[in-house]
Amino acid sequence: MIDPVLLTRDLVRIDTRNPPGHEAAATTLLADTLSDAGFSVRVQSFGEGRTNLVARIGDEGPATLFTGHVDTVPLGTVDWSVDPFGGEIRDGRIYGRGTTDMKAGVAAMVAAAIAEADRIRERGALVLAFTGGEETGSEGAQYLVAEGKLGEISAIVVGEPTANRFLAGHKGALWLRCGCRGVTAHGSTPHLGDNAIYKAARSVLRLETFDFGIDDHPIMGKPTLNIGTISGGQNINSVPDRAEFTVDIRSIPGLVHESVRGEVQAKAGAETAIETIIDLPSVWSDPAGAIMAKMAAAVSSATGRPTEAASANYFTDASVFTPALGFPPTLICGPGDPDMAHKTDEYCETVRIAESVAIYRTILAGL
Numbered sequence: 001m002i003d004p005v006l007l008t009r010d011l012v013r014i015d016t017r018n019p020p021g022h023e024a025a026a027t028t029l030l031a032d033t034l035s036d037a038g039f040s041v042r043v044q045s046f047g048e049g050r051t052n053l054v055a056r057i058g059d060e061g062p063a064t065l066f067t068g069h070v071d072t073v074p075l076g077t078v079d080w081s082v083d084p085f086g087g088e089i090r091d092g093r094i095y096g097r098g099t100t101d102m103k104a105g106v107a108a109m110v111a112a113a114i115a116e117a118d119r120i121r122e123r124g125a126l127v128l129a130f131t132g133g134e135e136t137g138s139e140g141a142q143y144l145v146a147e148g149k150l151g152e153i154s155a156i157v158v159g160e161p162t163a164n165r166f167l168a169g170h171k172g173a174l175w176l177r178c179g180c181r182g183v184t185a186h187g188s189t190p191h192l193g194d195n196a197i198y199k200a201a202r203s204v205l206r207l208e209t210f211d212f213g214i215d216d217h218p219i220m221g222k223p224t225l226n227i228g229t230i231s232g233g234q235n236i237n238s239v240p241d242r243a244e245f246t247v248d249i250r251s252i253p254g255l256v257h258e259s260v261r262g263e264v265q266a267k268a269g270a271e272t273a274i275e276t277i278i279d280l281p282s283v284w285s286d287p288a289g290a291i292m293a294k295m296a297a298a299v300s301s302a303t304g305r306p307t308e309a310a311s312a313n314y315f316t317d318a319s320v321f322t323p324a325l326g327f328p329p330t331l332i333c334g335p336g337d338p339d340m341a342h343k344t345d346e347y348c349e350t351v352r353i354a355e356s357v358a359i360y361r362t363i364l365a366g367l
Helices: 004-012 024-036 099-115 117-122 139-147 196-207 257-268 290-303 318-324 350-366
Strands: 040-047 050-058 063-069 093-095 125-131 153-158 167-170 172-181 224-232 242-251 272-280 310-312 330-332 347-349
Touching: 004 024, 004 093, 004 099, 004 350, 024 040, 024 050, 024 099, 024 125, 040 139, 050 117, 050 139, 063 099, 063 318, 063 350, 093 099, 093 350, 099 117, 099 125, 099 347, 099 350, 117 350, 125 139, 139 318, 153 290, 153 318, 172 196, 172 257, 196 224, 196 242, 196 257, 196 272, 242 257, 257 272, 290 330, 290 350, 318 330, 347 350
Parallel strands: 063 125, 063 153, 153 330, 167 310
Antiparallel strands: 040 050, 050 125, 093 347, 167 330, 172 242, 172 272, 224 242
């Protein structure tokens, strides 16, 4: 059996910070590991050094899809106390960029799949889809869906960091870039210009009180809107002729992104031009459904803890896979601690990795 902690370490030692991504070395490692275990593997390229991996075992019928991403976010500006690409293991933790988000989850899936390979061959099918480009908007997943070769999928398991909690969905993400134009002039004669920053400021203040007009989701709660960045002008003694701000909306089921964008435009005003950066829908699977209930039981059996349906505020590749594959039941469950994602000195508890392998094996044995 593959040691999932050591595989996590090997993956962490491959720098897949996105941008630029360069996931090819990581997907090659996974492809070789799975091929040696008898899986059919296929690597898809979507740019220089940018790759996805699809591996399959079992019959040609409907398959369970296990998925995760191998790219990571940058390191940040604060110095790390450990080598971010060392995969150091101490005091029950493995350290490095991507340990929690989400190379440990990928490693656990691979270890579980190999351990259950013989059982899967006898009674079903499993597809592993490991993507690049997730951190910047699920580009890799979108390329895989566009290719259309994943086949019929009966259930999806996403190994994103949940500390092995059972999540039945997550919020969607609608990111908007908003721009205002003006007329430049000398800073001593502002009446001769048209200040784009004032226009942007008025728009931002109007959006501070944005009302989505939708009831709270019983698990996800409210949708949210946040102004993430604002910039404008070229120098202090000129009237700025351009200003820009970005909007981060996290949506819930029932919220139509196209309609929300129109409402944001109306609220921001005609002087603000809006373009979409990311448009990824929310995902929710009824926890009482037959397959979700089986997976909840598997999580509880493997962990010894009761499962209560919860959701995440972050998005995952399920935003792409779940609707494109006909809305199969989708579970989000992985070993990483969501509070450690994207942080300096990121780590994952090794006991959680072993626990994830047990969860995934129990799911595969029961579906």
